[in-house]
Amino acid sequence: MTALISPRFLRAILPALSLAILLALIFYLNPRTMSYVGLNLMLNLAIPIALATIAQLCVMTVNDLDLSIGAYVGFVVCVAGTWLHQDPVLGIAALAGGIVIYALVGALIHLRNLPSIVVTLGMSFVWLGLAVSILPRPGGQAPEWIAWLMKLKPPYVPFPIIAAAVIAAVAWFALMRTSYGSILRGSGGNPRSIERAGWSLLKTKVTMFALAGFFGMLAGLSLIGLTTSAQANVADRYTLYSIAGVILGGGDFVGGRVSPVGAVLGAITLTLSAPFLTFIHLPPDWQIGAQGAILIIVLALRAVIDRVEKRR
Amino acid sequence: MSAARRLFEKPWLGSFVAAFLVWLATILFTRGQGGGELITAALTFATFFVIVGIGQMFVITLGPGNVDLSIPATMTLAGSVAMKVMDTQDGMIAVGLLVALACGLAVGLFNYGLILLLRIPPIIATLSSSFVILSAAIAYGRGLRIKPPPLLADFTTAQIAGVPVLAIFVTLLAALMAIVLHRTAYGRSVLAIGQSQRAAGFAGIRVERIRFATYVLSALLASLCGYLFSGFSGGSSLSMGEQYLLASIAVVVIGGTSVAGGNGNVPGLWGAALFLFLVQSMLNTYQLSAGLRYLATGLIIIAVITAAGGQKTLR
Numbered sequence: 001m002t003a004l005i006s007p008r009f010l011r012a013i014l015p016a017l018s019l020a021i022l023l024a025l026i027f028y029l030n031p032r033t034m035s036y037v038g039l040n041l042m043l044n045l046a047i048p049i050a051l052a053t054i055a056q057l058c059v060m061t062v063n064d065l066d067l068s069i070g071a072y073v074g075f076v077v078c079v080a081g082t083w084l085h086q087d088p089v090l091g092i093a094a095l096a097g098g099i100v101i102y103a104l105v106g107a108l109i110h111l112r113n114l115p116s117i118v119v120t121l122g123m124s125f126v127w128l129g130l131a132v133s134i135l136p137r138p139g140g141q142a143p144e145w146i147a148w149l150m151k152l153k154p155p156y157v158p159f160p161i162i163a164a165a166v167i168a169a170v171a172w173f174a175l176m177r178t179s180y181g182s183i184l185r186g187s188g189g190n191p192r193s194i195e196r197a198g199w200s201l202l203k204t205k206v207t208m209f210a211l212a213g214f215f216g217m218l219a220g221l222s223l224i225g226l227t228t229s230a231q232a233n234v235a236d237r238y239t240l241y242s243i244a245g246v247i248l249g250g251g252d253f254v255g256g257r258v259s260p261v262g263a264v265l266g267a268i269t270l271t272l273s274a275p276f277l278t279f280i281h282l283p284p285d286w287q288i289g290a291q292g293a294i295l296i297i298v299l300a301l302r303a304v305i306d307r308v309e310k311r312r
Numbered sequence: 313m314s315a316a317r318r319l320f321e322k323p324w325l326g327s328f329v330a331a332f333l334v335w336l337a338t339i340l341f342t343r344g345q346g347g348g349e350l351i352t353a354a355l356t357f358a359t360f361f362v363i364v365g366i367g368q369m370f371v372i373t374l375g376p377g378n379v380d381l382s383i384p385a386t387m388t389l390a391g392s393v394a395m396k397v398m399d400t401q402d403g404m405i406a407v408g409l410l411v412a413l414a415c416g417l418a419v420g421l422f423n424y425g426l427i428l429l430l431r432i433p434p435i436i437a438t439l440s441s442s443f444v445i446l447s448a449a450i451a452y453g454r455g456l457r458i459k460p461p462p463l464l465a466d467f468t469t470a471q472i473a474g475v476p477v478l479a480i481f482v483t484l485l486a487a488l489m490a491i492v493l494h495r496t497a498y499g500r501s502v503l504a505i506g507q508s509q510r511a512a513g514f515a516g517i518r519v520e521r522i523r524f525a526t527y528v529l530s531a532l533l534a535s536l537c538g539y540l541f542s543g544f545s546g547g548s549s550l551s552m553g554e555q556y557l558l559a560s561i562a563v564v565v566i567g568g569t570s571v572a573g574g575n576g577n578v579p580g581l582w583g584a585a586l587f588l589f590l591v592q593s594m595l596n597t598y599q600l601s602a603g604l605r606y607l608a609t610g611l612i613i614i615a616v617i618t619a620a621g622g623q624k625t626l627r
Contacts, residue, residue, distance in 0.1 A: 115571040121558045122613040129607030289447020295440045303430045
């Protein structure tokens with residue numbers, strides 16, 4: 001019994017626990033949400049947010065922070081809403097180019113030993129500039145196949161839940177179960193020993209940034225499937241959401257200690273906090289602040305657990 | 313080593329040279345017209361970058377992981393609360409300043425409280441708190457734009473022979489902070505912690521006390537900037553802090569302060585702030601489209617930081 005409620009266990013289930021508490025409160029406040037349609041509506045936006053969170057998790061694994069992910073998702077949305085729709089070859093080339101740029105940013109950060117915050121803040125202007133150049137005014141149209149995919153209504157289980165499970169499973173397997181995944185995490189935890197063991201730190205950083213670009217691209221594609229039309233600054237808040245999602249999910253800021261499953265749960269928790277705050281009639285002015293407060297409360301709980309662990 | 317060579321090895325010189333080149337590129341385009349006005353405008357706007365840059369520089373000098381992301385939100389909160397308290401009355405200017413600084417003090421205490429109690433990296437702590445601070449500013453200001461007292465507006469826009477009065481004051485402030493950084497026990501403790509927190513702790517420096525003071529200092533300067541900028545721009549607005557997230561960090565890094573900590577640089581802040589503003593106005597002068605302007609801004613910042621980072625690896 002004592003093993004079951006050990007601090008380590010508590011910390012591992014904290015993301016799931018926070019989500020369960022939030023979901024229970026929502027069901028209590030508004031029982032109509034406890035249905036296929038209700039869950040589908042509330043969780044729709046969890047798909048792009050979860051994908052952006054996984055992208056951020058890749059970058060945070062190697063001890064960096066990506067402050068450009070929101071602008072990049074906006075760029076993908078604009079490419080998908082225009083080129084990918086009208087000229088698929090050009091669209092696919094542009095999206096592939098985005099991933100290549102992400103990989104190059106990773107290489108630049110590693111080779112010149114630059115602070116990722118500043119480089120990615122600069123990159124956020126680059127992505128915004130590209131997005132505005134492609135689509136100066138809101139408009140465009142989602143490619144039919146994406147819109148079709150995002151409107152899928154599988155029997156019994158709402159699509160967002162299935163999608164979130166798949167995202168979590170893929171990221172978990174790649175990072176936690178493959179041998180190169182542990183090298184990647186190790187390059188965040190102890191770069192020197194990974195390098196001494198003969199692995200290239202440049203390669204791990206480029207891999208993680210390219211993966212971030214890939215998941216960010218998926219986030220943008222799924223987002224335009226939901227909104228159906230494009231806008232350059234549609235995903236501005238995703239930068240903050242993605243960092244908060246990783247933290248809520250139990251990821252540490254440094255040291256390669258990340259949890260892909262927790263991050264997806266964290267993203268869902270963040271998504272659900274919006275309808276929750278509406279149900280308790282919180283004025284819209286305080287919504288951002290309340291999301292910050294939720295983040296602080298979860299971090300405080302984790303600090304308490306850590307302190308209990310140290311005392312033993 | 314000759315004096316000239318020593319001057320060229322100063323890390324802050326590059327930012328002034330870059331600013332001068334951008335200024336030159338702009339007035340060549342306009343065939344020499346408006347060069348003087350451009351310098352006045354650059355000094356005016358750079359002033360605000362420098363105020364927040366000083367606070368951010370002390371924070372970044374504390375070492376890796378230390379950065380204050382709550383500066384934009386703090387500016388907005390302090391600006392909107394001060395404007396509301398002063399309610400356009402000249403007699404309330406001093407009270408408004410105190411109220412703004414009190415906002416900064418509260419934010420600094422809150423930020424450091426999170427860092428200490430939750431044992432989380434400062435970047436996450438200040439990010440979380442910025443949500444809450446911004447919400448407070450939105451709820452308090454309700455989007456109303458209250459004009460600053462006329463006297464404050466006059467002071468923040470006053471010029472002597474083309475030189476903004478505010479720029480003179482902030483130059484004095486920067487000089488004072490340079491002395492604080494290099495000549496006082498507090499400043500040297502900040503540098504020591506940035507070089508090695510463990511060694512600083514063993515040497516008897518009260519690390520936590522210094523970190524506390526530094527985060528409070530950064531928040532105080534952000535609130536001062538919010539107060540002055542609201543006076544300058546005819547009232548506070550909810551988006552007034554937006555560009556200061558990038559600006560506060562960029563002026564520190566471009567100005568020659570080591571991102572790894574332990575090596576601060578005050579004069580470089582001025583060069584970098586002038587550079588940042590001049591790049592913006594150069595791109596405006598060239599009449600590029602909005603998209604290309606963003607793109608060029610981003611690329612120039614990354615290029616300058618890559619070049620600045622390169623100098624460090626050579627040593």
